[in-house]
Amino acid sequence: MVHHSKHLKLGKKHKEMDYLAGFLILSLTISCAASTLVENSFMKCMSNRVSDYSKSTEKTVFIKSSSLLYPKMLASLEQNPRWLNSSSKPLLIVAPSHESEIQAAILCSKEIGVHIRVRSGGHDYEGLSYKSYLCKTPFIMIDLINIRSIDINLSDETAWVQAGATLGELYYKISKASKVHGFPAGVCPSVGVGGHFSGGGFGAMVRKHGIAADQIVDAYLIDVNGKILDKKSMGEDVFWAIRGGSATSFGVILAWKVRLVRVPHIVTVFNVQRTLEQGVTKLIHRWQYIADKLHEDLFIRIVAQNTGANSKTIQGQFNSLFLGQKDNLISIMNESFPELGLQAKDCIEMSWIQSVLYLAGYNKDDPIELLLNRTTSYKSPFKAKSDFVQEPIPETGLEGVWKMLLNEDTLAMLIMDPFGGKMNEISETEIPFPHRKGNLYNIQYFVKWDENKIEESNKHIKWIRMVYQYMTPYVSKSPRASYYNYRDLDLGSNKNGNTSYSEASVWGINYFKRNFRRLAHIKTKFDPQNFFRNEQSIPILNFLP
Ligand SMILES: Cc1cc2nc3c(=O)[nH]c(=O)nc-3n(C[C@H](O)[C@H](O)[C@H](O)COP(=O)(O)OP(=O)(O)OC[C@H]3O[C@@H](n4cnc5c(N)ncnc54)[C@H](O)[C@@H]3O)c2cc1C
Ligand SMILES: *[C@@H]1O[C@H](CO)[C@@H](O)[C@H](O)[C@H]1NC(C)=O
Ligand SMILES: *[C@@H]1O[C@H](CO)[C@@H](O)[C@H](O)[C@H]1NC(C)=O
Ligand SMILES: *[C@@H]1O[C@H](CO)[C@@H](O)[C@H](O)[C@H]1NC(C)=O
Ligand SMILES: *[C@@H]1O[C@H](CO)[C@@H](O)[C@H](O)[C@H]1NC(C)=O
Numbered sequence: 001m002v003h004h005s006k007h008l009k010l011g012k013k014h015k016e017m018d019y020l021a022g023f024l025i026l027s028l029t030i031s032c033a034a035s036t037l038v039e040n041s042f043m044k045c046m047s048n049r050v051s052d053y054s055k056s057t058e059k060t061v062f063i064k065s066s067s068l069l070y071p072k073m074l075a076s077l078e079q080n081p082r083w084l085n086s087s088s089k090p091l092l093i094v095a096p097s098h099e100s101e102i103q104a105a106i107l108c109s110k111e112i113g114v115h116i117r118v119r120s121g122g123h124d125y126e127g128l129s130y131k132s133y134l135c136k137t138p139f140i141m142i143d144l145i146n147i148r149s150i151d152i153n154l155s156d157e158t159a160w161v162q163a164g165a166t167l168g169e170l171y172y173k174i175s176k177a178s179k180v181h182g183f184p185a186g187v188c189p190s191v192g193v194g195g196h197f198s199g200g201g202f203g204a205m206v207r208k209h210g211i212a213a214d215q216i217v218d219a220y221l222i223d224v225n226g227k228i229l230d231k232k233s234m235g236e237d238v239f240w241a242i243r244g245g246s247a248t249s250f251g252v253i254l255a256w257k258v259r260l261v262r263v264p265h266i267v268t269v270f271n272v273q274r275t276l277e278q279g280v281t282k283l284i285h286r287w288q289y290i291a292d293k294l295h296e297d298l299f300i301r302i303v304a305q306n307t308g309a310n311s312k313t314i315q316g317q318f319n320s321l322f323l324g325q326k327d328n329l330i331s332i333m334n335e336s337f338p339e340l341g342l343q344a345k346d347c348i349e350m351s352w353i354q355s356v357l358y359l360a361g362y363n364k365d366d367p368i369e370l371l372l373n374r375t376t377s378y379k380s381p382f383k384a385k386s387d388f389v390q391e392p393i394p395e396t397g398l399e400g401v402w403k404m405l406l407n408e409d410t411l412a413m414l415i416m417d418p419f420g421g422k423m424n425e426i427s428e429t430e431i432p433f434p435h436r437k438g439n440l441y442n443i444q445y446f447v448k449w450d451e452n453k454i455e456e457s458n459k460h461i462k463w464i465r466m467v468y469q470y471m472t473p474y475v476s477k478s479p480r481a482s483y484y485n486y487r488d489l490d491l492g493s494n495k496n497g498n499t500s501y502s503e504a505s506v507w508g509i510n511y512f513k514r515n516f517r518r519l520a521h522i523k524t525k526f527d528p529q530n531f532f533r534n535e536q537s538i539p540i541l542n543f544l545p
């Protein structure tokens, strides 16, 4: 199929185009209709490879055409219902409970000629862990929901975390083992470590400790031959690539070994809000000059948003974690950011694990078991994009975005995460995540709308593209960098899964800067047949230089 679509693109004569298009549709129908055959061969292959497999299949395999639980399985972890009607669903879902079943699923998919998609937490912004854009590439999904144990070792301050675990489960387990350890990763507890760590992963301790991928000291990766490799056997290059360079292009991550970090017994948080009337524009403008230079124990992010439909003002939330006590925080703020007017009553002291709950939107005294909930209340269609800011944006620039936010008739926001601190000390090439020194902060543009108004999707997507266009003069250039974990297919995609290096560079260099070339090099050696591929996987180089 890839072959034909290539001709289709090159075809000059209309007649030839029509003929090929007709052929394409015909084959699409065949490949979709023929799915039962694929399912049967897959099941047969699995039971040949895994002893006792038939006994467990009912619990571990969900077939699109016949399983009653299939829709539930598929919907259970997908965070963005923008694609509910999409026909590009997996033929079947395998939910292994043992690594041997993952190995078998890889080998069987290869044997039968279907693609795989791997889902850990299901938070991919473009749904790439559970959908594929073209029906012409039938695929199966490996769902790691049952592969999620976590082993904490306090004597060497590390943890082995299986890929299907969530951030919330990791934070919870750490807090049960120790009051003075934590982990620097994202703020949303339902995010999976499988995707998150392999694309970077940052949260409220990014200025103190860097990103999640910076803490990875070992990993188990299953390669295209079904072999389980660790740091040593996969080699230095592959171990470099999977830490932020899209592990999904290289294999299936079974588990990560990460370094834990020390946290104080007591931390302090605040969340203060200011509106346009209260001078939020000046405050955000000022914040840009100090947020990346503050003491690295202090992290202040901003969420600047409208208040939904018919919004009359912009609300800026200054959301902060300080790795220390209240008095100290107040004096740092008084010295560095007195304009905010932070008061003692705005500051709440608590344990680190309570701050995790708090920053995730719960109350300090809610049970920490809430962190274990994999179902968020948060599911609604959304679209996001990202930028990195290297020079403060002038007030007039900010005012222009506010106007756009006020014109959008659904909840829309800019989330601004400050860097600096530890991020400045790590080189751009240490791991594939390249956004280090020189970046003041990351912006995520985000718009969400009602699931019952799915027909309005295009309007909101158009809106966010317009904002992105507007921001061009204010953000990083050549490349205009983007964060891989905020995946954005507007940047470009491997439509047929077999795009050339130069075509893929359009988005690849935005995400990985000069590390992209090295990633492609490693990919070409490690998975030369391009088995592990998706719409934004690392491409194969035609000739290894
Ligand atoms: C509500 C929400 C909040 C977020 N908050 C933050 C945040 O605070 N900070 C931040 O940095 N990011 C954040 N993100 C982005 C998040 O880091 C990415 O979406 C991340 O890729 C999600 O990982 P996952 O395992 O949940 O997703 P999945 O959809 O399961 O996977 C994402 C990608 O990784 C691949 N993959 C998954 N598991 C494996 C595996 N075991 N082996 C190989 N490939 C695999 C998938 O195929 C897919 O391509 C947030 C996302 C959402 C939806
Ligand atoms: C999705 O499917 C449902 C049920 O089949 C239908 O009511 C709805 O209009 C569809 N939405 C879109 C955007 O096609
Ligand atoms: C924990 O780490 C120590 C030090 O590296 C090691 O000796 C010990 O075996 C580990 N414990 C477990 C349960 O793996
Ligand atoms: C804030 O700083 C001013 C002058 O820099 C000082 O007079 C005042 O006492 C400080 N307040 C607090 C609460 O630290
Ligand atoms: C998990 O969160 C969802 C959404 O907020 C909620 O409906 C559900 O009851 C929660 N489950 C538990 C066990 O708390």
Ligand SMILES: *[C@@H]1O[C@H](CO)[C@@H](O)[C@H](O)[C@H]1NC(C)=O
Binding pocket: 002, 003, 498, 529, 530, 542
């Ligand atoms: C991908 O494209 C390259 C060069 O364009 C070609 O040599 C290769 O056979 C293609 N692979 C597949 C799987 O189609």
